[in-house]
Amino acid sequence: MSDQHHQHRADRPRGSGRPRGTAGPGYERDSRSGRHPRGGRPPSDPARQAAYEAIAAVHRDDAYANLVLPDILRGMGLTGRDAAFATELTYGTLRTLGTIDLILADASGREVARIDPPARDALRLGTYQLLYTRVPAHAAVSQTVDLVRSVATGAAGFANAVLRTIAEKPLEDWLAKLAPAYDENPVGNLSVHHNHPEWIIRSFAESLGGDLDETARLLIDDNQPPGVHLCARPGRADAVELADEVGGTPGAFSPYTVYLGGGAPGNLSAIRDGRAHVQDEGSQLVAAALLAAEVDGRDTRWLDLCAGPGGKTALLGSIAALRGAEVTAVEVAEHRARLVENATEGMPVTVLPMDGRSVGRDPDLPEDGFDRVLVDAPCTGLGSLRRRPESRWRRRPADLPPLTKLQRELLVAALRAVRPGGVVAYVTCSPHMVETQVTVTEGARRSGVEVDFVDARPLLPPGMPGLGAGPTVQLWPHRHGTDAMFLAMLRRTA
Numbered sequence: 001m002s003d004q005h006h007q008h009r010a011d012r013p014r015g016s017g018r019p020r021g022t023a024g025p026g027y028e029r030d031s032r033s034g035r036h037p038r039g040g041r042p043p044s045d046p047a048r049q050a051a052y053e054a055i056a057a058v059h060r061d062d063a064y065a066n067l068v069l070p071d072i073l074r075g076m077g078l079t080g081r082d083a084a085f086a087t088e089l090t091y092g093t094l095r096t097l098g099t100i101d102l103i104l105a106d107a108s109g110r111e112v113a114r115i116d117p118p119a120r121d122a123l124r125l126g127t128y129q130l131l132y133t134r135v136p137a138h139a140a141v142s143q144t145v146d147l148v149r150s151v152a153t154g155a156a157g158f159a160n161a162v163l164r165t166i167a168e169k170p171l172e173d174w175l176a177k178l179a180p181a182y183d184e185n186p187v188g189n190l191s192v193h194h195n196h197p198e199w200i201i202r203s204f205a206e207s208l209g210g211d212l213d214e215t216a217r218l219l220i221d222d223n224q225p226p227g228v229h230l231c232a233r234p235g236r237a238d239a240v241e242l243a244d245e246v247g248g249t250p251g252a253f254s255p256y257t258v259y260l261g262g263g264a265p266g267n268l269s270a271i272r273d274g275r276a277h278v279q280d281e282g283s284q285l286v287a288a289a290l291l292a293a294e295v296d297g298r299d300t301r302w303l304d305l306c307a308g309p310g311g312k313t314a315l316l317g318s319i320a321a322l323r324g325a326e327v328t329a330v331e332v333a334e335h336r337a338r339l340v341e342n343a344t345e346g347m348p349v350t351v352l353p354m355d356g357r358s359v360g361r362d363p364d365l366p367e368d369g370f371d372r373v374l375v376d377a378p379c380t381g382l383g384s385l386r387r388r389p390e391s392r393w394r395r396r397p398a399d400l401p402p403l404t405k406l407q408r409e410l411l412v413a414a415l416r417a418v419r420p421g422g423v424v425a426y427v428t429c430s431p432h433m434v435e436t437q438v439t440v441t442e443g444a445r446r447s448g449v450e451v452d453f454v455d456a457r458p459l460l461p462p463g464m465p466g467l468g469a470g471p472t473v474q475l476w477p478h479r480h481g482t483d484a485m486f487l488a489m490l491r492r493t494a
């Protein structure tokens with residue numbers, strides 16, 4: 001699945017994947033409504049039922065948990081501790097799916113693919129409770145068996161037997177039994193222990209210079225839910241004052257960042273009245289880095305070539321208002337272009353709903369026309385797996401070729417759009433070398449213009465640790481507490 005598909009699907013009506021009324025293979029019997037499990041007996045408690053429905057929607061409808069779960073919680077009227085429990089169960093089960101399926105296959109003595117899908121998803125949820133939470137075993141088993149009874153007629157006895165087998169051993173014993181020995185297959189071992197597919201672990205390790213100890217630390221942090229970061233919009237809010245206002249703390253690195261302590265950011269007046277927006281600190285850092293690079297002469301025409309939904313455009317637009325600059329924001333998906341318009345209300349930003357590769361073919365996107373250009377390219381999103389629990393199991397290496405072609409073409413367009421002496425920031429929320437170093441090197445080579453790499457490290461706040469040998473920068477959850485954003489800064493020399 002390419003990121004383009006990802007974007008389009010993510011933008012369908014909330015929670016939907018497949019069209020309504022259709023169901024994925026194996027779910028027909030029990031979940032034709034697309035929502036509520038059917039059956040003669042009452043299902044398990046509401047939080048578990050909500051988690052089951054979200055997990056089933058992810059697998060049955062190709063839905064996204066972060067989109068579908070809020071709708072389910074709202075529909076069931078779940079708030080507070082129930083909503084938090086349902087969220088933990090949903091995200092935890094989806095994140096640990098690879099290992100859970102190994103355990104389920106071993107305990108049931110059959111391939112997981114051969115278990116009836118509704119029973120399979122309920123069993124996954126039960127296994128997660130047994131091995132990854134403090135839910136007492138008897139409650140995990142009985143609640144899951146009740147759930148199975150309501151969604152998969154006739155499977156309750158099977159589920160009971162499988163769950164009792166799983167409950168016989170703690171997680172460590174299951175991992176010791178099923179993971180390959182570290183000495184013989186370190187990546188396979190890390191995959192089972194830390195719930196990431198092997199090809200993703202290999203790509204992280206390659207980006208970390210082959211250091212598997214550090215890779216393991218990354219995987220551990222990649223399994224933690226990320227904190228909520230706010231961006232205090234320059235000229236509209238001050239990060240220290242905003243932190244006081246919302247009961248948060250100023251960010252460790254970006255002067256605009258506030259770490260929110262808790263609560264729903266949507267309820268904050270600072271967000272409602274346009275003084276701040278939700279944005280990972282890493283995203284704020286790479287957007288601000290574009291503006292920290294020196295350019296000679298004119299510095300008023302900035303271009304954001306992949307703008308939707310507009311987080312980085314909003315930061316650039318706030319600073320443009322202070323510096324007398326103007327931002328042109330390009331976004332190919334019309335509905336996402338509208339999100340950019342909403343995000344940049346009152347800022348000197350012009351949104352163009354068009355393909356960023358039209359540089360030189362559209363009067364609004366002239367060659368040599370801009371002083372600074374941001375290419376926040378569509379990517380696999382491997383750097384933000386913390387936010388999308390199912391994503392690691394959905395992504396495939398085959399997603400890379402079409403994405404890297406698009407990334408390269410957008411970078412070439414950016415290098416043609418910038419004037420000689422201007423700068424281009426190439427950014428991805430993936431640390432995969434094929435999307436980062438390879439794309440940048442190839443894009444620069446094919447652009448037909450002369451470029452130099454600018455050392456991106458001094459463009460980040462002073463004293464930031466772990467920025468490597470340059471000239472590009474890779475941020476990491478375990479080093480910086482941010483998404484794994486990549487930044488390459490290029491200057492057009494002629």
Ligand SMILES: C[S@@+](CC[C@H](N)C(=O)[O-])C[C@H]1O[C@@H](n2cnc3c(N)ncnc32)[C@H](O)[C@@H]1O
Nearest residue numbers: 306307308309310311312331332355356376378
């Ligand atoms: C990584 S996201 C950008 C995130 C955004 N910069 C932000 O901070 O909110 C990449 C965006 O590029 C858009 N996109 C994909 N192909 C494009 C193209 N050919 N031209 C312009 N935008 C494109 C996608 O629709 C998506 O919104």
